Amino acid sequence: DTEVTQTPKHLVMGMTNKKSLKCEQHMGHRAMYWYKQKAKKPPELMFVYSYEKLSINESVPSRFSPECPNSSLLNLHLHALQPEDSALYLCASSQERGELFFGEGSRLTVL
Amino acid sequence: SQQGEEDPQALSIQEGENATMNCSYKTSINNLQWYRQNSGRGLVHLILIRSNEREKHSGRLRVTLDTSKKSSSLLITASRAADTASYFCATDAVGGTASKLTFGTGTRLQVTL
Numbered sequence: 059d060t061e062v063t064q065t066p067k068h069l070v071m072g073m074t075n076k077k078s079l080k081c082e083q084h085m086g087h088r089a090m091y092w093y094k095q096k097a098k099k100p101p102e103l104m105f106v107y108s109y110e111k112l113s114i115n116e117s118v119p120s121r122f123s124p125e126c127p128n129s130s131l132l133n134l135h136l137h138a139l140q141p142e143d144s145a146l147y148l149c150a151s152s153q154e155r156g157e158l159f160f161g162e163g164s165r166l167t168v169l
Numbered sequence: 170s171q172q173g174e175e176d177p178q179a180l181s182i183q184e185g186e187n188a189t190m191n192c193s194y195k196t197s198i199n200n201l202q203w204y205r206q207n208s209g210r211g212l213v214h215l216i217l218i219r220s221n222e223r224e225k226h227s228g229r230l231r232v233t234l235d236t237s238k239k240s241s242s243l244l245i246t247a248s249r250a251a252d253t254a255s256y257f258c259a260t261d262a263v264g265g266t267a268s269k270l271t272f273g274t275g276t277r278l279q280v281t282l
Binding site for chain 2: 062088089091099100102103106107108113146148152154155156158159160162163165
């Protein structure tokens with residue numbers, strides 16, 4: 059099984075809503091990632107978890123809150139987002155260093 | 170910004186031709202990777218080349234790395250319409266127990282029949 063599964067595929071939320079994006083992998087990978095991608099731009103790193111501990115936070119606003127409940131799951135909690143946060147949010151995993159396996163992404167629209 | 174630059178930004182070729190994309194970066198790296206992304210989808214890993222390697226092949230793909238010039242190239246030979254996608258290089262910084270990939274600006278490849 060070489061899949062990274064992201065849910066939901068699409069999410070529309072208002073600026074006062076609280077929602078979560080979920081990511082799951084069963085490849086035994088110990089590193090998991092959140093990337094943000096705007097249209098026609100490259101992915102930008104947001105957070106990295108290594109062995110279930112947050113190892114990198116790329117100065118992401120606190121309205122984005124990551125959580126790694128166990129080695130297979132990664133969540134991104136969203137609260138009080140702005141319209142400019144609308145983007146494709148990509149989750150990925152890897153076996154420590156090396157190639158990343160990406161999910162298909164969650165497309166977020168903030169109204 | 171530590172983001173790498175890719176050129177060309179867009180490339181249109183006919184099926185059967187070769188496609189070459191170039192990537193330049195700014196910092197020391199552990200490895201450099203190339204990914205492909207179909208429109209609005211997730212990224213798919215193509216090939217990884219380590220900082221002590223100069224060239225690597227995988228099927229129709231050939232990647233070169235010149236760390237003295239901080240540059241890499243991806244060659245796709247005998248292109249097919251199915252190769253139409255965006256291609257990104259990504260540099261992995263030195264250190265840590267997880268990758269820290271910084272993606273280049275990307276090349277949009279269009280392969281026509």
